[in-house]
Amino acid sequence: MIQLQNLSLRRGLKELLNNASITLNPGYKVGVVGANGAGKSSLFALLMGQLHADSGDATVPAHWTIAHVAQETPALECSALDYVLDGDAELRQLQRKLAEAEQANDGAAIGQLHGELDHIDGYAAPARAAKLLTGLGFDPEAQERPVASFSGGWRMRLNLAQALMCRSDLLLLDEPTNHLDLETVLWLEDWLKAYPGTLLVISHDRDFLDAVCGQIVEVANQTLTLYTGNYSQFETMRAEKLARQQSEFDKQQRQIAHLESFINRFKAKATKARQAQSRVKALEKLERIAPAHVDSPFDFTFATPAALPNPLLRLDKVAIGYGATPILQRVSLSVEAGSRIGLLGVNGAGKSTLVKLLAGELKALEGEVIGAQMLKIGYFAQHQLETLRMDDTPLQHLARLAPQAREQELRTFLGGFNFRGDAATSPVGPMSGGEKARLALALIVWEKPNLLLLDEPTNHLDLEMRHALTLALQDFPGALVVVSHDRALLESTTDLFWLVADGTVRPFDGDLEDYRQWRLEQLAEGARPSAGDAQSVNRKEQKRQEAEERQRLSALKKPLLAKLGKLEKELEKLSGEKAELDAFLASEEAYQDGNKAKLADSIKRQGEVSARLAEVEEEWLLLQDELEGVSANLA
Structure with a gap:
C-alpha cells in the first residue's frame, strides 16, 4: 500500500502540504483533484522519488514498478511499435541478455532466458503493443513509422502507450485525456477499468473520473482528503x-x-x-x-450579441483542405441562430479543419461559404494561446480591445475570470496553460460574438473553470459549434451533432451514447465509419423540442437572477447595519448617561432592521426555490 504520514512539502516558498496523511490500498483507482497549483503534480513527483518531503514519510512498496507518462519524446528513428515496447523494461532487459547469450553460444542461458520470456508473456508483447497503439488511434502503417515523423500531440499518445505497456504496480497519469479525441478517451476508460494495479490519475474531466475511479483524493488547504466513490x-x-x-x-x-x-x-x-x-x-x-469556502472564483456570462441574423453562416457544396488536397468534400450545411452544434468524428477526420473554415482561417477549395452581414465570430483554438503577447498583462490585452473603457470596468470583467489584483497586471509569459486559456476566453467573451467556435476549449481548464464555462455557454444566446472530448461539456451545451466522417459532414441523429454504440459496432465490423450509417437513430424532433424548451426556461431564469441580485445587495446592506447596531448595543458606550436617546433610537432601528431582514431572507429563499426549479428543468 501507499502510505503518506505527517507529510509536509514545499516548492520554493510555497507550502503545498502540511502534516498530511493518507493510506491508499493496492488496486485502488484514485482520481486526484484540486485547484491548479494545489500540489497534485508535486505529489506525483514525490511518489516517483523526484521530490523529497520536507518532513514526514512517503512510502511506496520497494518492489513496486511505477509507470508514468514521459513529458518529452526524443525525435527517434525507431518505429512507433518499438518505442512502445521499450515501455516494458523487463522485456527489453531479457531480450538483451538473450542476444548476448546467443552470441556467446551459451545454451543453458538461452534456455533459461526463453523460459523467463515465456513467464512474462514476452512473445505476445508485440501484439500487446500493437493493440495499445490501435486503441490510441495508430493504424498498422503508422505503427511502423519512425517516432520522429509524428507531431507533438501524437508523440504524447506514444508516451501514453509506452506507460500502459509497462507491467506496472502503480500507474500515474497526469491529464491523460488532454491530447485525445472523444473515442480514444472512451477506449482509455475501458483499458483503465481492466488495469489490475493501483492507479492515480489527475484529471479535470468529470465523466472520465466517474467512469474510471472508485476513490477521490482532494488536494486542498495544504492537506489530502480521501473520499470513497467516483467524482x-x-x-x-x-x-x-x-x-x-x-x-x-x-x-x-x-x-x-x-x-x-x-x-x-x-x-x-x-x-x-x-x-x-x-x-x-x-x-x-x-x-x-x-x-x-465553497464559492467558485469564476463568474462570467456572455453578453447578448448586438444582432442575431438567421442563418449566421451557410456552406454550399464546399470542399475543404490544405493546398490542393481536399479533406472534406460536398459539405452543404447551415448554422442557424441559436443552434448548438457538437462535432463528432475520429481524430484526423477533419473536425478542426471544418472549424477553421467556419472561422475564416481556411478558404474553401470549392463551393461557397456565405456569412451573414452582421456575423461576429468568437474563435477559440489551442493555437490562440500563442497569439497572446507574453510581455503584456491581461489588463493590457483587454485595454487594446476596449481603449475607451475605464480601467475599473476592465478589472471587474477580468475578475470574473479570476484575474484579480496583481494577477491582472502580471505578464502573461510565466502563466500556466490554464491561465492563458482563461485569458483567451475572456478576450472572446468581451467581443460579444454571435457565433462561438470552440476547438477543445477545456484542455487546460480546471474543474471549477469548466463548470463556469458550461454555465455561461448554457445561457449564451448566439450559436455555438464545439469540438471537445469533454462529454460533460458536450452534453450540457449542445442540442445536435454533426458527424465528420468519410470525407464529408452530415447531421448525426442521436446523442453521445448512440455515437459510442455506433462506433463500437463499426470497430466490431472492422469497417471505416461511414457518415451515412449514422442515420439509424432518429431523434431530431426530440432534440429540436428540447432546444426550444431550454431556450424558454433560460428566458424565464434571467429576470429571476436580476431580482435575486437586488435582494442579495439589500441583504448585505441590512446585515451590515444590523451588525453595527448589535455592536453598539453590546458596548458599554450605549449605556452611558449621555446616550439615552441614541440607545432608544438604536433599539427601535434594530427591531425594524431585523424585521426587514427576515422579510428579505424569506423572499430570497422563495426565489432560490423558484430558480432551482427552473435550473432542474434546464438540466
Missing part, C-alpha cells in the same frame, strides 16, 4: 462536509460573540470580574473553526 459522489460528500463545517463555524461565531459581549460589558464591574476573566480564558482556549 459525482465526491462532490455530494464534499458539499455535505462543507455545509457541516459552515454550520459549526456559524455556531462558534455566535458563541464567540456571546463571550466577547459578556467580557466587554462586565470586565470593569467588580462583582462580575471573576466571571469575565473565566470567559476570557475560555475564549483563548477555543479551537477556532475555519469558515467553509
